[in-house]
Amino acid sequence: MQVTTRSVASTVRRAQILDATIEVVASEGFASASFKRIAERAGLSSTRLISYHFAGKDELVSALxxxxxxxxxxxxxxxxxxxxxxxxxxxxxxxxxxxxxxxxxxxxxxxxxxxxxxxxxxxxxxxxxxxxxxxxxxxxxxxxxxxxxxxxxxxxxxxxxxxxxxxxxxxxxxxxxxxxxxxxxxxxxxxxxxxx
Structure with a gap:
């Protein structure tokens, strides 16, 4: 049961990061879409939470x-x-x-x-x-x-x-x-x- 909870939480967090990435890129442009700006928009305490779910900006862009x-x-x-x-x-x-x-x-x-x-x-x-x-x-x-x-x-x-x-x-x-x-x-x- 714990694995299911983690995968649901991971899916929710990835969606939250993607939504924030979309908002930043759409409103500020791709060049401004740093992990710092995305973390701020998503209300995350650290950019490490983005790095945990996405190997880098290329993977985040691919997911977007x-x-x-x-x-x-x-x-x-x-x-x-x-x-x-x-x-x-x-x-x-x-x-x-x-x-x-x-x-x-x-x-x-x-x-x-x-x-x-x-x-x-x-x-x-x-x-x-x-x-x-x-x-x-x-x-x-x-x-x-x-x-x-x-x-x-x-x-x-x-x-x-x-x-x-x-x-x-x-x-x-x-x-x-x-x-x-x-x-x-x-x-x-x-x-x-x-x-x-």
Whole structure:
């Protein structure tokens, strides 16, 4: 029973450190995210508590990226899987990513800071894998619901369009994200649909 208590306490402490890291990186920038600042934000008595749970800043950054990407994946994945048609899945993907960026501004800003700082680059997976979009688009083409186009180019273009939302929110915090998503859905529906 003691092992379970320790693992629960360790999980809670790691989550507390990750949340504080997200807050510091999002509000102060990646360069300011020292263990000292993170410990202060988390209300920890010592930076050793961070070092106990994370081997170093690289591991903490990896955990932050994984945490945010998993959150996006869970949110958007559930919406996409609920749709039957490729066009419905594409719409759900676009709306889901934009909605997540709107409702999870600090994690998205932190992810953006990490990627832009170059702290998440060499030897690590790309921050925006487009294979999921390629599968949706390929299915649409195979069903005859979408026109012929280069899957990689279209998937990358859609991905970049939704990835810009955190940038937009930094310059325009009052951005109407629902309207933004509707415009993107319309744009990519027109770009992919079969001409009648």
């Amino acid at each position: 990226v994984e945490h945010v990407v998993e959150g996006i994946g869970e949110h958007v994945g559930a919406l996409v899987m609920a749709e039957k048609s490729p066009q419905g899945r594409l719409k759900a993907y676009i709306e889901g990513v934009v909605e997540y960026a709107d409702t999870h501004r600090a994690p998205m800003a932190a992810l953006l800071q990490v990627v832009m700082s170059g702290a998440w680059s060499e030897g690590k997976p790309a921050s925006s894998d487009v294979s999921h979009l390629e599968r949706i688009l390929k299915d649409g083409q195979e069903r005859g619901e979408m026109r012929a186009f280069d899957l990689r180019v279209m998937a990358a273009t859609i991905q970049r369009a939704v990835e810009t939302v955190p940038f937009q929110l930094q310059t325009d915090p009052d951005l109407d994200c629902a309207a933004y998503a509707r415009e993107l859905v319309e744009l990519f529906d027109r770009a992919t649909r079969v001409d009648l």
